[in-house]
Amino acid sequence: xxxxxxxxxxxxxxxxxxxxxxxxxxxxxxxxxxxxxxxxxxxxxxxxxxxxxxxxxxxxxxxxxxxxxxxxxxxxxxxxxxxxxxxxxxxxxxxxxxxxxxxxxxxxxxxxxxxxxxxxxxxxxxxxxxxxxxxxxxxxxxxxxxxxxxxxxxxxxxxxxxxxxxxxxxxxxxxxxxxxxxxxxxxxxxxxxxxxxxxxxxxxxxxxxxxxxxxxxxxxxxxxxxxxxxxxxxxxxxxxxxxxxxxxxxxxxxxxxxxxxxxxxxxxxxxxxxxxxxxxxxxxxxxxxxxxxxxxxxxxxxxxxxxxxxxxxxxxxxxxxxxxxxxxxxxxxxxxxxxxxxxxxxxxxxxxxxxxxxxxxxxxxxxxxxxxxxxxxxxxxxxxxxxxxxxxxxxxxxxxxxxx
Amino acid sequence: xxxxxxxxxxxxxxxxxxxxxxxxxxxxxxxxxxxxxxxxxxxxxxxxxxxxxxxxxxxxxxxxxxxxxxxxxxxxxxxxxxxxxxxxxxxxxxxxxxxxxxxxxxxxxxxxxxxxxxxxxxxxxxxxxxxxxxxxxxxxxxxxxxxxxxxxxxxxxxxxxxxxxxxxxxxxxxxxxxxxxxxxxxxxxxxxxxxxxxxxxxxxxxxxxxxxxxxxxxxxxxxxxxxxxxxxxxxxxxxxxxxxxxxxxxxxxxxxxxxxxxxxxxxxxxxxxxxxxxxxxxxxxxxxxxxxxxxxxxxxxxxxxxxxxxxxxxxxxxxxxxxxxxxxxxxxxxxxxxxxxxxxxxxxxxxxxxxxxxxxxxxxxxxxxxxxxxxxxxxxxxxxxxxxxxxxxxxxxxxxxxxx
Numbered sequence: 001x002x003x004x005x006x007x008x009x010x011x012x013x014x015x016x017x018x019x020x021x022x023x024x025x026x027x028x029x030x031x032x033x034x035x036x037x038x039x040x041x042x043x044x045x046x047x048x049x050x051x052x053x054x055x056x057x058x059x060x061x062x063x064x065x066x067x068x069x070x071x072x073x074x075x076x077x078x079x080x081x082x083x084x085x086x087x088x089x090x091x092x093x094x095x096x097x098x099x100x101x102x103x104x105x106x107x108x109x110x111x112x113x114x115x116x117x118x119x120x121x122x123x124x125x126x127x128x129x130x131x132x133x134x135x136x137x138x139x140x141x142x143x144x145x146x147x148x149x150x151x152x153x154x155x156x157x158x159x160x161x162x163x164x165x166x167x168x169x170x171x172x173x174x175x176x177x178x179x180x181x182x183x184x185x186x187x188x189x190x191x192x193x194x195x196x197x198x199x200x201x202x203x204x205x206x207x208x209x210x211x212x213x214x215x216x217x218x219x220x221x222x223x224x225x226x227x228x229x230x231x232x233x234x235x236x237x238x239x240x241x242x243x244x245x246x247x248x249x250x251x252x253x254x255x256x257x258x259x260x261x262x263x264x265x266x267x268x269x270x271x272x273x274x275x276x277x278x279x280x281x282x283x284x285x286x287x288x289x290x291x292x293x294x295x296x297x298x299x300x301x302x303x304x305x306x307x308x309x310x311x312x313x314x315x316x317x318x319x320x321x322x323x324x325x326x327x328x329x330x331x332x333x334x335x336x337x338x339x340x341x342x343x344x345x346x347x348x349x350x351x352x353x354x355x356x357x358x359x360x361x362x363x364x365x366x367x368x369x370x371x372x373x374x375x376x377x378x379x380x381x382x383x384x385x386x387x388x389x390x391x392x393x394x395x396x397x398x399x400x401x402x403x404x
Numbered sequence: 405x406x407x408x409x410x411x412x413x414x415x416x417x418x419x420x421x422x423x424x425x426x427x428x429x430x431x432x433x434x435x436x437x438x439x440x441x442x443x444x445x446x447x448x449x450x451x452x453x454x455x456x457x458x459x460x461x462x463x464x465x466x467x468x469x470x471x472x473x474x475x476x477x478x479x480x481x482x483x484x485x486x487x488x489x490x491x492x493x494x495x496x497x498x499x500x501x502x503x504x505x506x507x508x509x510x511x512x513x514x515x516x517x518x519x520x521x522x523x524x525x526x527x528x529x530x531x532x533x534x535x536x537x538x539x540x541x542x543x544x545x546x547x548x549x550x551x552x553x554x555x556x557x558x559x560x561x562x563x564x565x566x567x568x569x570x571x572x573x574x575x576x577x578x579x580x581x582x583x584x585x586x587x588x589x590x591x592x593x594x595x596x597x598x599x600x601x602x603x604x605x606x607x608x609x610x611x612x613x614x615x616x617x618x619x620x621x622x623x624x625x626x627x628x629x630x631x632x633x634x635x636x637x638x639x640x641x642x643x644x645x646x647x648x649x650x651x652x653x654x655x656x657x658x659x660x661x662x663x664x665x666x667x668x669x670x671x672x673x674x675x676x677x678x679x680x681x682x683x684x685x686x687x688x689x690x691x692x693x694x695x696x697x698x699x700x701x702x703x704x705x706x707x708x709x710x711x712x713x714x715x716x717x718x719x720x721x722x723x724x725x726x727x728x729x730x731x732x733x734x735x736x737x738x739x740x741x742x743x744x745x746x747x748x749x750x751x752x753x754x755x756x757x758x759x760x761x762x763x764x765x766x767x768x769x770x771x772x773x774x775x776x777x778x779x780x781x782x783x784x785x786x787x788x789x790x791x792x793x794x795x796x797x798x799x800x801x802x803x804x805x806x807x808x
Contacts, residue, residue, distance in 0.1 A: 050687060156687060216675045216696050217668035223697045224663060227656040231635040252631040259628060264621035264760045271620045273727070283454060283560060283725045286717065290724065292620050293627045313690065320694065321687045323677070350754070356668045 036062050036089035036099070040135050041121070041169040049164070049326060052155020054124075055144045059165055060135030061121040064088050064105055065113030071175050075111055075402075076166065077101070077120035078183035078190035080388070081315055082127050082257060082303065084134045087120040088113075091133065101184075103392035110392075110399040116179060121169055123162040123190075125154070125314040131306040139238065139310035151310060152238035158318055159186075160326040163193045180402060182206035184387040185351065186315075189322050196325040196336040205337070206398060208344040208378070209387030211357030212364075213323040213330050218351065221260065226316045228252035229309045238310045247301075250309045254300035263348045263383030267292055334364055340371035342401045344394045346386035347379040373401055440466050440493035440503070444539050445525070445573040453568070453730060456559020458528075459548045463569055464539030465525040468492050468509055469517030475579050479515055479806075480570065481505070481524035482587035482594035484792065485719055486531050486661060486707065488538045491524040492517075495537065505588075507796035514796075514803040520583060525573055527566040527594075529558070529718040535710040543642065543714035555714060556642035562722055563590075564730040567597045584806060586610035588791040589755065590719075593726050600729040600740040609741070610802060612748040612782070613791030615761030616768075617727040617734050622755065625664065630720045632656035633713045642714045651705075654713045658704035667752045667787030671696055738768055744775035746805045748798045750790035751783040777805055 043057040062085050067074065077087045079100075088105035090098050099120075105111040111118055126136035139154040170178070181191040181202050188210025195202045214222070229235050232249025240246060275282060276294035289297075325333020343362055345354035352358070354376065365372045375397050378390045447461040466489050471478065481491045483504075492509035494502050503524075509515040515522055530540035543558040574582070585595040585606050592614025599606045618626070633639050636653025644650060679686060680698035693701075729737020747766055749758035756762070758780065769776045779801050782794045 152690060156690065158687065213677070215668055215672065216677055216694070217663075217666075217671035219677070219694045220663050220671060220696045220700055223693075223700065224656070224660055227659065228632055228635055231632055231653055231656060233637050249635055252628070252635060255631065256628055259621075259624050262621075264619055264757060267621035267624060268619065268760075273617070273620055273623070282721070283562065286556060286560065286721060289627075290620070290623045292624045296624055296627065317686070317690060353668060356672075 035093070036064065036086075036091060038062060038085070038091070038133055038135065041165075041172065043165065043168055046161075046165060046168075048155045048161050049158055050156055054137060054155060056141075057124070057137045057165060058135050058141075059122050059124070059137065059169065060085050060133070061119060061169060062086060062089075062099075063120070064111075064118040065116050067117040067173070067175075071173070072177050073116050073179060074170070074175050074177070075116045075118045075179050076170065076181045076194070077105075077118060078162070078166070078181060078187040078194075079120065079123065080183070080185035080187050081319065082254070082307075083187070083388075084126055084128060084131065085120040085122045086133055088118070100388050101391055104395050104398060110395040110402070111182070112399075119170070119173075121166050123186075124157050124165060125311045125318065127308070127311050127315055128303075128306045129308050129311060134306075136311075138308070138314055140241065140308045149241040151241065152313075154310070154314065156317055157314060158326060159189045159193050159322045160197065162190050162318070163197055166190070166194075167198065176201065178202050180204035180206050182208075183210070184208040184391070185210050185384065186319060189319070189324075192324040192333075192337070193322075193326065195339045195341070196333050199336055199338040202339050204401065205339050205341040206344070206401065207341065207358075208391060208394075209346055209349050209352055209384050211352045212334060212361050214320050215356050217356070219320045221351070222316045222320050225253055225256045225260070226313050228256070229312060232309075235309055238313075240309070246309045247304055250307060250312060251297070251300045251304040253309075253312055254303045254307065255296045258296060258299055258303075260351055261384040263350065263381060265348065265381035266383065266385075269381055271295065331364075334361075335368060337365070337370060340373075340401070340404070341365055342373045342398065343375075344378055344387065344391070344397075345374075345376055346382070346384060346390075347376045348382075348386070349384045351384040373397065439497070440468065440490075440495060442466060442489070442495070442537055442539065445569075445576065447569070447572055450565075450569060450572075452559045452565050453562055454560055456561075458541060458559060460545075461528070461541045461569060462539050462545075463526050463528070463541065463573065464489050464537070465523060465573060466490060466493075466503075467524070468522040469520050471521040471577070471579075475577070476581050477520050477583060478574070478579050478581070479520045479522045479583050480574065480585045480598070481509075481522060482566070482570070482585060482591040482598075483524070483527065484587070484589035484591050485723065486658070486711075487591070487792075488530055488532060488535065489524040489526040490537055492522070504792050505795055508799050508802060514799040514806070515586070516803075523574070523577075525570050527590075528561050528569060529715045529722065531712070531715050531719055532707075532710045533712050533715060538710075540715075542712070542718060544645065544712040553645040555645065556717075558714070558718065560721055561718060562730060563593045563597050563726045564601065566594050566722070567601055570594070570598075571602065580605065582606050584608035584610050586612075587614070588612040588795070589614050589788065590723060593723070593728075596728040596737075596741070597726075597730065599743045599745070600737050603740055603742040606743050608805065609743050609745040610748070610805065611745065611762075612795060612798075613750055613753050613756055613788050615756045616738060616765050618724050619760050621760070623724045625755070626720045626724050629657055629660045629664075630717050632660070633716060636713075639713055642717075644713070650713045651708055654711060654716060655701070655704045655708040657713075657716055658707045658711065659700045662700060662704055662707075664755055665788040667754065667785060669752065669785035670787065670789075673785055675699065735768075738765075739772060741769070741774060744777075744805070744808070745769055746777045746802065747779075748782055748791065748795070748801075749778075749780055750786070750788060750794075751780045752786075752790070753788045755788040777801065
């Protein structure tokens, strides 16, 4: 029987902080849009769509706002490839930044916490199991049957498996309907899957910078993202736990994700052709770099420190194999969706180019009778990443869509 | 003193073929647009822009058409990153394909060999020193001072160095003016550099799918292209000659080049979401692939067999450091260009997006008084690669530009 427990480490740590905040008079301001807590949902056993068994499934989740008595004011947030359940607020007042969509989640914001109970959950095989704020189950988890990490023996999981576990979490809270499922990028894949799998439960879909399937070009790119990990001799076919880890390969993989998710407009504005170090002309030595190269190394290296290489490979597989409805035909999957859909692409998205993904999806959904809204208002200079950093530009549209 | 010699292996082999073709009556048809011969240009020593010395420089080149007496009917073709001097014709009648721009080079074609003497040359550090039709000098070449391959001790070279060696080749033929320098991608960088360095010699520039500098986003991408090579333990800091070579890393690097140079339209049309092998569902095993993945592996593996990993790294550096004129300022470099310029981008180019490269270049050149023509007529489904595969769509424009 699935059950919801609080992450003991986090609730203890955050409880102390909340008390401290209270003593210093800061809590009232933070109570609404501030301090959040990581909770943990557990399932003794989960059987994957492919028939694999995962015991002791643990998934982190957060919530913002209050569940009403009818339990019908719920919005579910599903996260992107390198993201996690921390969509809004801060764990402690001094956190450098709040959750990734804090700009639209909070009291009076488009996802209004005075009105909605917003749930955000970590996925299976989340990229960053070493991040202390992430709770996930994947290749780096201990297989209770062996007492050792699964490594590449972990069952293959799909976006539908992510949704199935979220469904169990939502069920465990007694929630029978969702005002919306909203996600960006890989989160949008989950939102489409939710709407296809549970059409009577999902009242609205809000999907940013994503698509209804992994298109063939993206399947190729995902292969390339994964390649550096397998080239790193420390990867060792996934058997590296307790040994030297494939940090170099994982860093290069994350550099690919990082650059692919951005745009030349960002590169021009942030770096130009600046050198990484004054006096070190890139023409003078093979090792001398441009600023953008050094930045990529540093940004990806930081992310690699909390990420797991095998989890990366499992995420790549989950994304490559995605077709809404998890069947052979996209048409069949989309036909199951009843909900009105709001599509929010970035015009400059290089990962899910709108001309290949959300624009034809709009036509397909309209053709089958769905109510569809479409806005590229988030487009700025970041490419794909506009869907995270600039989501507030679609705030008004989101609020109106939820109010309908 | 530079001198032009014939590649002995090739001239012997091709001489025999030409004779065979003659015996079977095939030669007349091939004489105009058919059998071509690789020639070799040699320099006893070349000093790079950065001050390095390269002894025994050898560079392959081909020509199509006849040099007139005034030696003023010359067009120079400069090649792309993974290309070489084989721009037109076949070495032997049974070759599977002719040179890469054969569709526009030949008698009566836009680059009319009845009229023009067309020279196409290999660059320094050409990607494919193991291709028997390529003659180049780079890290895989023997350093005469040590009797061993240079490896990473080879001097850093720039696009300007490529141009300097081509200039020596052209000088050695007594040619004092060029009707045009034409190149695609990295070939366009050389064309811009030629026009800036030798403004009184270059009468026209024809530049496809390129730009006047490596923009910061491309600098980042080039870093990512190179990364898999350095991750391969066989790379060994470039010291792998006579040992196991970094084939796996080079293959992944070439997969990145291959996919980046294409487009989702191509991926949709060529593969869709097809599996690599019937009965091997990608959802069923981590090793089961989609068709596009298997194709990328195969295509890149084939290219890796004739390529050199260190040459790849030197090409990346040459491209990253490129600014027309080889100075600090693009404005200064462009100001040196006097020639009319024909720009031929692909609208779908992901390597040199026209909105960042050829479109603003058009405005800049016009502002400084150059005659500029601009056409995106080559755009089809291949992205960057449209500039190679679909150049004939700009054939009429090219012919008219040359006739002006």
